Structures are given as C-alpha cells and as structure tokens.
Amino acid sequence: MDHPDIEQKLGGRGEEEQETRERILSAARQLMAQKGYKGATTRKISELAGVNEVTVFRHFKNKVGILTELLKEIMDVREQLEQGLQGEFSDLKQMLVSYARTYYGLLVERKEIFMICMIEADNHPEVVQMFSSLPMTAVEVLSNKLLAFQEQGHLPKVDPFTAALMFVSTFFYAFMAKYRVNLDLEMVEEELFENASEILLQGIKGL
Template sequence: MDQPHIEPPQGGKGEEQETRERILAAASQLMAKKGYKGATTRKISELAGVNEVTIFRHFKNKETILEELLKGILNIRQQLENHLHGEYSELREMLRRYAHGYYGMLVERKEILMICMIEADNHPEVIKLFSSVPVTAVEVLCSKLQQFQDQGHLPKKDSFTAALMFVSTFFYAFMAKHRINLALDLDEEQLVENACDILINGITDKQN
C-alpha cells in the first residue's frame, strides 16, 4: 500500500521551516499508527520526502521529535479560554461555543492524543500531558460557570461537577470514535444540544 503523501506547508515560510514541518507531520502520522518504536527515522524520512540525515540536522534525535509534537497539547488553556472570550447573554450560547471549540480541538490534535495513549507505558510523562487536556477543559468551563453564578445568572450549585459531566461527554465521544472505533452514528450538533440540555436542566432545575 502506498504511503500517504505529506504536502509541503503553504505560505511564505522558508525552506528549512517547511522541511521541519514536513518531518513533524510525517512523524505524527507514523507514531499515531505505529507507536514511537515503529516510527523509525527511516520511515519518517521516506514519508516526509527527505534524506534521513536531514532529520538529524533539524532534530537531535527521535526523542526530541516526540517532545516537539507533544508541545501541541501545552497551549490548550489559552485556546479554550479564547472560545469563551466576550460576554454571553445566554448560558446555552456559551455552552454551544465551548462544546464545538473543545471537540474541534480534540479532533485537531487527534494524532498527538493517539501518540500519548500508545506511548503512555513507555513514556510516563506523556500520560500527564494527555490527562491535562480534559482536566484543563473542566477548569476553564467551571470558571466560566462560576462567573455566571457570581453575576446572578445561575444558582449557586456545584459548577465543578456540571463542568466535569459536560466535558466528559465530548471527551468520551471523541475517544469512542477515534480510538475505540465504535460504529457510532454521531451527530455533533445533536450531541451538543443534548449535553447543553442536561447541564442547563441540572444546574437550573428548569428547561432553558
């Protein structure tokens, strides 16, 4: 079977930066499918369309490639907070935006998250990064729910549990589809609306 082709990055980046990004893209694809050991530098170079020597000109070793890939998880707090930036007149509006942003972020980082799961036993530090994704998502949403409470828009109920249940819905939907490969008839819009209904009804004791 032919290997998938890594397209060169578009834009005004220099040739060296484009080569570096092709190497990272190839490594990400291979590690997500074959694991760290299975993604040899030879296979990475073939998929990236570069000489193996070129890899070591950009990266000290394969470990540093993995470390660079995992950096993609470290900026999630800012990205999640950006989804909640601004004022919201309705709780449902805020929850919809957050749900779509969070689920989209998981899909966008699918390969990196798969690498974390595959390499959890061999690289214990990556499981901390992996677990930081849902934990951070809960913290950010919990903080926003508390703002609604402080402003008198929500009753003073357990915002942490509400945020935990909401975030878990999308995290496990992502896992079921992309890791366990369950044959789910997943309608993202309906999932968002149902999750919003459950949180709103639970925290306000009424239909919004």
C-alpha cells in the first residue's frame, strides 16, 4: 500500500487506481474552491468522491497532501502565457486579443485551483508562492512584450507596466465576477477581449 504517489501505472493495472485517486482530487478541488481548505472536510471529500474516507488516507498521506497535489496544477503558467505570445500577429490589437483569450482561458480552465489560492493565501505559505506567480507573471509577460514594441519605436512613451496591469486586471476582474461572485457581466467574453484591446490601444478619447 504505502503511498502510490510514486508508482504510476507500473503493473498491468493502475487505471482503476488512478481513477479513484483522480476522483478524490477532483472532489477536493471542487470543495476546497467552494468552502476553503478547512471547509472541505475529509469526510465531505470522500462522500463526493464516492469512496470511503479511509481510502482518501490510503492515497494521500494527509489532508495537506491533497492540497499540495492540487497546487501542482498551476506550475506551468508562465510558460503557457509566453507561448501564447510566440506566434506572429498581423497587428498589435490581434496580439492583445489573443493574449486576453489565453489568460482568461487559463483562469477559467483552472478556476478551482485559483479560487483555492485566493482563499487560502494566508494559511498556507506554499500557496502564496505558487499563487503569486500567476497574477504578476501575466502582467510581467505582457509588460515585457510591450516594452519590446516600444523599443522598436512602435509605441510612444507610456508606462508599459501600467498598461499591462490594466489589461490583465480587466480579465481577472471579469473572471472573479463570473465565477466567484456569480455576477453576470452581460457581455460575451470575446466581445470584452475586443473592446478592452481597442481601448487600451486608442483610449476612450479616440483618435
């Protein structure tokens, strides 16, 4: 038995095993995002996963073990963001729209984990470290790109950091409103990407 964290699927079987483990993780992910770490009791997790509570402890050393496992899911954020900026774009606006899509998509895709991070920031130091990576990474990556544009003479002298911050914040806010506060923004996401990109480029005073 021990802790099968190491063995992946060595023997013939391992599918069922991963299935159970995955169900536990999924239940924990959902509950912790909703109720917080403390609110997600091991009993509730096991019930939602449809397994006995003991099984949870057979798969994970303890409750924090589950959390740390979940946290691994946001490790590769920076890479993904940078990758989203690799391609060639017809113009600056297309790049911004694309970046918005990537970032917002990333948030939605892992909404539970991000919620957990938001909620548990102060309680688990590991979380802070992991979490701080995302919001500022997103700003940094875009900021650097804008700076590059600027140095090529394609942009006048505005503060690229502030610009990046404004842009990224917008989608974070929209994300939070929709998935945390359950507010309807009354706006299609794609439309928001377009509008925000336009405004960031031209300003509201227009040309």
